[in-house]
Amino acid sequence: MMLLTAERTPAGTSYLATGQGQPVVLIHGVGLNKEMWGGQIVGLAPHYRVIAYDMLGHGASPRPATGTDLLGYAEQLRELLEHLHLPQATIIGFSMGGLIARAFALHYPQHTQGLVVLNSVFNRSPEQRAAVIERTRQVAQYGPNANAEAALTRWFSHEYQAANPAQIAALRQTLASNDPEGYLTTYELFATQDMYQVDQLDSIRVPTLISTGELDPGSTPQMAKELAELIPGAQVAVLAEQRHMMPVESPRLVNQVLLDFLNRAQTSENPAKGIVA
Template sequence: MTNQPVRLFYRERGQGKPMILIHGFPLDHSIWDAVAEDLSKKARVITPDLRGYGKSPKPEGEYTMRMMADDLIALLDQLGIDKAIMVGHSMGGYITLALAKAYPQRLSGIGFVATQAAADLPERRQARLILVDEIKRKGAQAVVHANLKKYSRNAEVLKYTQELMLKAQPHVLMACLRGMADREDMTDFLKEIAVPSVVIAGEQDDLIPLERTREMVERLQRGWLVTVPNAGHMPMMESPQQVTSALIELLQQT
């Protein structure tokens, strides 16, 4: 078990203002490939694998949102980046909020994609902990069974998402579920975020209700909402051009 930052695997494309695209649970950097390719014509785009995923180290022990934020700060330090635009998808959004609270001086802008600031309601927290027990018995297949259909209504996106879910190691899945269940409520913190912040929401997201994203925008000092029609929880794969456009607008505001 280690609380030290781990050295994350990442891909880098383009040049200009640095923008870090952070994947959600239980995926990897490749969900951003289409967006990153287009964005790299305008910015320096970095897509890391979070601890536990893809080609990054997979330590045992807890994976808190703050710990994963510390990993990203270590990556910025490694790359000589003082300030970056952080774009977090789902769990990546929770990590971005933890980073914004601990390291506000390292941010020049934020993108929140299919995520929320509120902590888990008791029944959602309980569902995560039940899923931890299921993973002990069935491995990654338990996550596919519990969550896959909620990620998208697009068959190709679901197929790819399932492949990524099944690659995830059980100890990592359990550590992240516990970390998300225990994360703090960041709703009140939103009003302290002073940098430009775009909130991108799929209109058909079955995991994050649209009202949650609207609440975020209302509290952010410099926030605006982009809703993506015909997209669920994976708008960067379902409608990459729309997500790219929204992030280019964010880039222009920073």
């Protein structure tokens, strides 16, 4: 088992780092923390330097100031890279982390070696937007635990939930223990920023992979394909029979997709565009 000790940047960001080689940074989803990446840390660290951190308002990192926007979350990542003396890294963001990864690539292209957006949102339909706004209202009224059971049902297959009750219970506890203000600030951004600087996406000129699960109801294959169309040279990988939390439910499958992309990106400025079923 790989045992890691969390460290902190001068600004208070809590992070884990292991492995050698080109740096890869992992950004978790709203309500979660850096611990969600255990399967990816084990799978990627033999080949890359892997850094996972707690976004603002989550885990052991500080709460975001009131009114913090996506740029503020991207600036947290910039401070982390500066602390680690890393001029560039490949940024891998999951769900809300995918929005932060996109914002980072837009605002800090000089620090972005590659971009991976996993199970993230883009161009929600009116119905999807109304549903997530309603969830935000519930979070504001009842706190981080407001949508936990519905979220777990969306995130995992029934089979995985039944086979891993201890892990599901731990995730339920993680959601419930979030700082209410930090969680709400982050969730409001998650609910409203799926079209963040959409007219600037064609300025992203690094190797890019957009991936989601075939059965992800909130971060759909259509979203992934539409987002990839706006980023020059972006690849799409839709993983068959996978739901939202595919990095946790199917780490070997996700790791293989990530390693294939990362290895190709090492040998090419921009991998050939394509759709992987």
